[in-house]
Amino acid sequence: MKKGLVFSLFLIAALLVPPISYGQTVFSVSGKIKDRLSGQFLLGARIILDQNIDTACITDSSGFYSIQLKPGYYTIKIVMSGYIEKVIQVNVDQTVQQDIKLDPLPILKDVVVFSKTNNINTPISGRELISMNAVDKTPLFFGEKDILKTIVLLPGVTNAGDGNTNFFVRGGAADQNLILYDGAPVYNPSHVFGFFSVFNNDVIKDATLYKGNEPAMFGGRLSSVLDIKTKDGDLNEQKITAGIGNITSRVSIEGPLRTDQSSYFIALRKTHVNYLLSLSDEFKKNKIDIYDLNFKYKNIIDSGSRLYISGYLGKDKIAIGENVGVSWGNKLLALRWEKYLSKKIVSNSTAFMGNYFYNNLFKTTTADLILNSSIANYGLKQDFLYHKNNNNTLGFGLNSIYYVTNPQILFQDNKSGFKNNEKGGLENVLYFNWDSKLSSAFFVDLGVRLSGFTVANTETENLLGNNQLTQNTSKNKSLTYFNVEPRITGSYLLNKQTSIKLAYARNVQHLHLLNNANISDQWIINSNKIMPEISDQFSLGWERWLKNKLYQVNFDIYYKFLQNQLDFKEGIGLNSIVDYESVLASGIGRAYGLEVKLSKNYGLFSGWISYSLSKSEKKIEGINDNNWYNAIQDRTHNLSVVALYNLTERLVLSSVFVYNTGNAITYPVGRYNVGGQSVFEYGTRNANRMPGYNRLDLSVTYENKLKKRMSGAWNFSLFNVYGQENPFRITFEEDPKDNTKTKIVQTALFKWVPSISYTLTF
Amino acid sequence: MKFKIVFFISIIFSFGCLKVLNINITNPNAKIVIDAVITDGAGPFYVNISRATSINETMAYSPKDSARIYIGDNLGQRDTLIKVKEGVYQTRTLRGITGRTYFIEVHIDNNIYTASNKMPSKINFDKIDIDSLSINGLGVYTIIPRFTDPPTKGNFYRFVQKINDSLDNSYYLLNDNLNNGLENNTPLISINSAIRVKRNDSVRVEMQCINKEEYAYFSTLSQQTNFGINANTAPSNPKTNFNGNVLGFFSCHSSEYKSIRILK
Incomplete structure (x- = not known):
């Protein structure tokens, strides 16, 4: 069955392949590139032929490379950040299959590769390869290494503020980012309302952020895709890593199940703040319990096929006193089978499922109220990558995801009080991608996604009653939204060091997050009233490398036009939303900006400066007299400076400075009296600004070798060195001393946050 | 909810800090405010006409504008209001x-503002019960207004509480989403932790x-006091039932009082 499907897909793809003919016999040289010590496959290693400067090929996420060569002797150089360059000789007289192991650079050497670089001639625009080294070495917050705190230092990416893991990419909302964990979507990446993310850094192998111009195999969100890949267990030896920070302890164990054939990786992270809370009489009735459990299994079935099983289980449980509780959690499971159908064709079959829930509990003497919201998904993906020849790579595949949403159910004493009807949505996608080198200087990446989204129950019903919830299915017909999402990126090399890139992409989004301060986090899907969100992004980039890639300069400008953007209507109480559709209005949006990044990629001193100037607005009927207004995520300026200095072989200093324009918010403009009470009159939506956000962090990392196989690392960090009181929220209240005056109070979450973390590996 | 918790956590780590800001906000186009209330019974009923002020100005209750006001109903009553001050x-x-x-008609400065509102049927206010509740280990008293919601859906209630003759400025609103047809047992709990019985x-x-x-009007107002300004939902002005560019509401509702003294 599956074989038949694979075959017919292959046939379709073969028919779609543009007829590029070549007369002379060529052979393929292919294989996998991996880390000699850990056996990890390496993404982004460059294969360079003979004396050429141009890269012939870059390895994909499974470490795979494939090049086409005419018969003869070749010298092949493999270059990868953080590894010793390797040169091999190849005699091409037949198809060559060669796996290559790279030796990592000795850790305590003067060359520290800090930021990963894209290859100058890749035709992908707005892609950021995230250096896990940067995540490791930048200052920690509460002792946690956190990828989501590092990506906000990249150009075009901004943070939602202190105590928040939400990030905004190119003026898009937080729900417009697709976060993938080994291919499975994550619906809430935050712990403790956003103090740190669910991603335990010990587990992450690499991560890539696409800022809206992702290849056609990705889609479903308007602004970005953050593709996180986890580590495989070591195939040769057992390893244990343990760490302790201010608020969490963590341990990970990995090793072979059968040497060189199968391995496991298990990581557990748990908070240990409750004993701190118990020390205070005031807070001892409050509890914070958080855990993350990650696991991965890898099996090399034969030389051409591998099986991966990856899972995540995590939960937050927070109790405030005896009467209020909040909990939420994610569950993910992904199974991937990678198979080389031939030397040139890789097939990846993935099955995944995920579930996210959010629960609020309020206990009163008379009743227990539980407000619940959840989303689940089940997906199948089939991806093919065909390295036709050195100049042409084709990607194609299809995927289906079934979503089940329950935006809100309120239970009172275990009987349902009200609920929105459960909705199912089926997303089917067929995509095709052609990556081609048209000449030695001109590269193009063409892609298209054909997507269909079927909503099973189009009408949103709000069911009320006392344990007598019935759903009227007769009037609920299904409805399908079809979309064609073209993607194109062209890249032109002006010279060996300089390239320009031009890109266009359309993205469509069928899931929407209602983030309401009272209930929080309700994922909803399209209905007959809520249409898919659509974005069209145009971008232009210029990149220059200097001094043998020591320095790099990037300029990017973009313009994004958005349709069917949602926002809360004016003058609607959100306290107890039963009918969420009645409080939503939809309209258009636009976002545009300029991004600059200067980086020094390696050396004793390395780091980058990134700056974005941007605007993000919405225009929705019924809001702000139908005029354009600032989106919540609008930030005019956003500056990050990241610096790393290797003081000695073991001692690394790092610092981060950030500045961004304050959040767009709505201030009251006046006061008036209704019913004997003074109330505020509000002005234009999001027309005011919180004071600007700025902060400097410093850290020291000290690594020491304890025994032959044992090493430890201390990290001392100070968050917010000069104690800037950055606004978290601003409230307007009647001045208790003089009720004709208004007191404006700013709440800042953190002044200084020192932290210590220790990691032991053996 | 969310923000309270975050704030609480920040206190745990003792890093949260408050600062009074000095922001100059002006209100150049101060709107007219019409605050009119009709309750069941004989009256008299009052209409207050004022203007909004900027947030740091003394509240001015006596605008220069003189108004002509008429109120009538669908069964032929019509009254012209007299100015008392x-x-x-x-x-x-x-x-x-x-x-x-x-129906109400307000004539000010050659502009006419009108509104209409239907007074819902009255549901009997049976009694007041006192309950005690533990919040963070502290015992507080709460008031449970007892009444029985009728079997038909779509009933809404507002409670106004005075503690020792001073008005509790919290908004207590109930609907029958949860307790349709049942006796109420939801207590009046103020979001403002300073207000305790x-x-x-x-x-x-x-x-x-x-x-x-x-x-909906009072529910929107209640959000202003609950959350002030935060980054998630933009606060907005409640929707007035007057036509024209004015603030305020023409409120028509039944009214019944109960009193109690906490002796326990």
């Missing part, structure tokens, strides 16, 4: 009767049966 107008003959639709306090509670629009 600057900005305050009073009905002479009008009676409030549940089930009727009332203590031993020996005298409490007076007014129960108002309001309609959906009025519920």
Whole structure:
């Protein structure tokens, strides 16, 4: 069955392949590139032929490379950040299959590769390869290494503020980012309302952020895709890593199940703040319990096929006193089978499922109220990558995801009080991608996604009653939204060091997050009233490398036009939303900006400066007299400076400075009296600004070798060195001393946050 | 909810800090405010006309504008209000009767502002019960207004509480989403932690049966006091039922009072 499907897909793809003919016999040289010590496959290693400067090929996420060569002797150089360059000789007289192991650079050497670089001639625009080294070495917050705190230092990416893991990419909302964990979507990446993310850094192998111009195999969100890949267990030896920070302890164990054939990786992270809370009489009735459990299994079935099983289980449980509780959690499971159908064709079959829930509990003497919201998904993906020849790579595949949403159910004493009807949505996608080198200087990446989204129950019903919830299915017909999402990126090399890139992409989004301060986090899907969100992004980039890639300069400008953007209507109480559709209005949006990044990629001193100037607005009927207004995520300026200095072989200093324009918010403009009470009159939506956000962090990392196989690392960090009181929220209240005056109070979450973390590996 | 918790966590780590900001905000186009209330009974009823001020100006209740105001209902009542003092107008003959639709017409400076509202049926306010609740280990008293919601859906209630004759400025709103047809057992708990009923306090509670629009109006107002400004949902002005560019509401509801003294 599956074989038949694979075959017919292959046939379709073969028919779609543009007829590029070549007369002379060529052979393929292919294989996998991996880390000699850990056996990890390496993404982004460059294969360079003979004396050429141009890269012939870059390895994909499974470490795979494939090049086409005419018969003869070749010298092949493999270059990868953080590894010793390797040169091999190849005699091409037949198809060559060669796996290559790279030796990592000795850790305590003067060359520290800090930021990963894209290859100058890749035709992908707005892609950021995230250096896990940067995540490791930048200052920690509460002792946690956190990828989501590092990506906000990249150009075009901004943070939602202190105590928040939400990030905004190119003026898009937080729900417009697709976060993938080994291919499975994550619906809430935050712990403790956003103090740190669910991603335990010990587990992450690499991560890539696409800022809206992702290849056609990705889609479903308007602004970005953050593709996180986890580590495989070591195939040769057992390893244990343990760490302790201010608020969490963590341990990970990995090793072979059968040497060189199968391995496991298990990581557990748990908070240990409750004993701190118990020390205070005031807070001892409050509890914070958080855990993350990650696991991965890898099996090399034969030389051409591998099986991966990856899972995540995590939960937050927070109790405030005896009467209020909040909990939420994610569950993910992904199974991937990678198979080389031939030397040139890789097939990846993935099955995944995920579930996210959010629960609020309020206990009163008379009743227990539980407000619940959840989303689940089940997906199948089939991806093919065909390295036709050195100049042409084709990607194609299809995927289906079934979503089940329950935006809100309120239970009172275990009987349902009200609920929105459960909705199912089926997303089917067929995509095709052609990556081609048209000449030695001109590269193009063409892609298209054909997507269909079927909503099973189009009408949103709000069911009320006392344990007598019935759903009227007769009037609920299904409805399908079809979309064609073209993607194109062209890249032109002006010279060996300089390239320009031009890109266009359309993205469509069928899931929407209602983030309401009272209930929080309700994922909803399209209905007959809520249409898919659509974005069209145009971008232009210029990149220059200097001094043998020591320095790099990037300029990017973009313009994004958005349709069917949602926002809360004016003058609607959100306290107890039963009918969420009645409080939503939809309209258009636009976002545009300029991004600059200067980086020094390696050396004793390395780091980058990134700056974005941007605007993000919405225009929705019924809001702000139908005029354009600032989106919540609008930030005019956003500056990050990241610096790393290797003081000695073991001692690394790092610092981060950030500045961004304050959040767009709505201030009251006046006061008036209704019913004997003074109330505020509000002005234009999001027309005011919180004071600007700025902060400097410093850290020291000290690594020491304890025994032959044992090493430890201390990290001392100070968050917010000069104690800037950055606004978290601003409230307007009647001045208790003089009720004709208004007191404006700013709440800042953190002044200084020192932290210590220790990691032991053996 | 969310913000309270985050704030609480910040206290745990002792890093949260408050600062009073000095922001100059002006209100150049101060709008007219019409605050009119009709309840069931004989009256007289009052209409307050004022202007919004900027957030740091002394509240001015007496605008220069003189107004002509008429209120009538769908069964032929019509009353011209008389001015009792600057900005305050009073009905002479009008009676409030549940089930009727009332109309108001306000003439100010060559502009006419009109609104209408239907007074919902009255539901009996049976009694007040006192309950004690533990919040973070501290015992506090709460008031449970007892009434039985009718079997038909779509009933809305507002409660106004006075503790020792001073108005509790919290908004207590109830609907029958959860307890349709049942006796109410939801207590009045203020979002403002400074407002607590203590031993020996005298409490007076007014129960108002309001309609959906009025519920939405006060519900929007209640959010302003609950959350102030945060990054998630933009606060906005409640939707007035007056036509024209004015603030305020023409409120029509039943009214019934119960009092109690906490002796336990």
